Amino acid sequence: MDMKHDIQTRIQTDLKKSSDVKTRESTHHFFKEPVTAYGVKTTAVSTLVKTYWNEIKDEPKETIFELCENLFKSPYMEEGFIACTFSYKLHKQFEEKDMKTFEHWVKTYITNWAECDTLCNHTVGTLVEMYPKHIDTLLSWTKSSNRWVKRASAVSLIIPARHGKFLKEIFMIADQLLTDPDDMVQKGYGWMLKACSQAHQKDVFAYVMKHKKEMPRTALRYAIEKMPEELRKRAMAK
Numbered sequence: 001m002d003m004k005h006d007i008q009t010r011i012q013t014d015l016k017k018s019s020d021v022k023t024r025e026s027t028h029h030f031f032k033e034p035v036t037a038y039g040v041k042t043t044a045v046s047t048l049v050k051t052y053w054n055e056i057k058d059e060p061k062e063t064i065f066e067l068c069e070n071l072f073k074s075p076y077m078e079e080g081f082i083a084c085t086f087s088y089k090l091h092k093q094f095e096e097k098d099m100k101t102f103e104h105w106v107k108t109y110i111t112n113w114a115e116c117d118t119l120c121n122h123t124v125g126t127l128v129e130m131y132p133k134h135i136d137t138l139l140s141w142t143k144s145s146n147r148w149v150k151r152a153s154a155v156s157l158i159i160p161a162r163h164g165k166f167l168k169e170i171f172m173i174a175d176q177l178l179t180d181p182d183d184m185v186q187k188g189y190g191w192m193l194k195a196c197s198q199a200h201q202k203d204v205f206a207y208v209m210k211h212k213k214e215m216p217r218t219a220l221r222y223a224i225e226k227m228p229e230e231l232r233k234r235a236m237a238k
Contacts, residue, residue, distance in 0.1 A: 008070050008079075011052060015078050018044045027077070035112050036075040045078050049085045056086075061093045065101055072109035080109065084118040088126065096131045099124075103137060110148040113184055120156040129160050135169045142176035150177060151188035161192055164199030171207055178211060183218055190222025197226055208235050 015038045024039025056064055064086055071083035087102075102124050110116045128134045141153035153173055160166050170192060177189040197204040208215065208223050212235060215223075224235045 005070070007052060007056060007067060008074075011048060011071070011079065011082060012074075012076075014048055015040050015045075015076070018048075030114070031112055033112060035077055037077045040078050045081055046085075049082055052082075053086065053089060057089070061090050064090060065098075069105070072105055077112070077114065080115045081118060084115065084123060087119070088122040091123070091126045091130075094127050094130055096134070099127055099131070099134050099137055102127065106141075106152045107144075107146065107149055110152065112148075113151065113187075116148045116151050116188075117155050120152045121158050124152065124156040125159045128156055129165065132166075135166065139169070139172060139176065142173055147182045147184050150180065150182070150185045153177070154185075154189040154192040157192050158195045161195035162198050167196065167200055167203060170196050171203075174207065178219075179214055179216070181216075183216075186216045186219040187222055190219035193219075193223035194225050197223065201227060201231075205231055205235070 018040045019038040021039060023041055024037055027037045027039060028035060056067065068083040068087050071079040071086075074080070083105075102119070105119065106116075106124070110119065128138065138153045138156055141149045144150050144153075154177060157166055157170055157173070161170055174189050174193060177185055180186060180189075193204050193207070204223060205227060208220060212220055220235060224232045227235070
């Protein structure tokens, strides 16, 4: 048995040992779509991540990416979370070409908002900050028929947006997703605008006021959440 399968088998054994029915049942309350979970508390999963990372951290990046791929193939959310975390821990080694791998994961394995946001906020978002030409990849995702790929196009920019980056491109992505009927997409780009408002409140407020008649209320409420009450009232007024 090679390292990747050995590690995954041991991770699965440890997850089963740490699972409990109450946690598994409570997990389902956070998702509208069906999800598969062992039922392991987040703190316990994080402990497993640290333990196994110490064991694999000196392996080649490609080997760890292959382990991530195998973890993503599992239907269990906890294995997907571990894959997301392992991939981000390699961020200092990211190369421009790695976007192909991340895009494959987003389009193939992401089936709920938690995995989408964990992978995209950190792994994908960091790579886009390092290689800004991949904004074009995010823009291409806005045209997908897959709700998680569309959400990924926005939530990949949450952390760069908080840092005041990619203002023009954030509005381009919001334009593409503006009238999307899916609430997961609306919440995704609304969250992106909210993050952007922390550095560019005036610009985001102007964008919201310009588009508020066509912007779904869900997206609008997310976008203005961090703004002063007076601005929120103006934005919400019919």
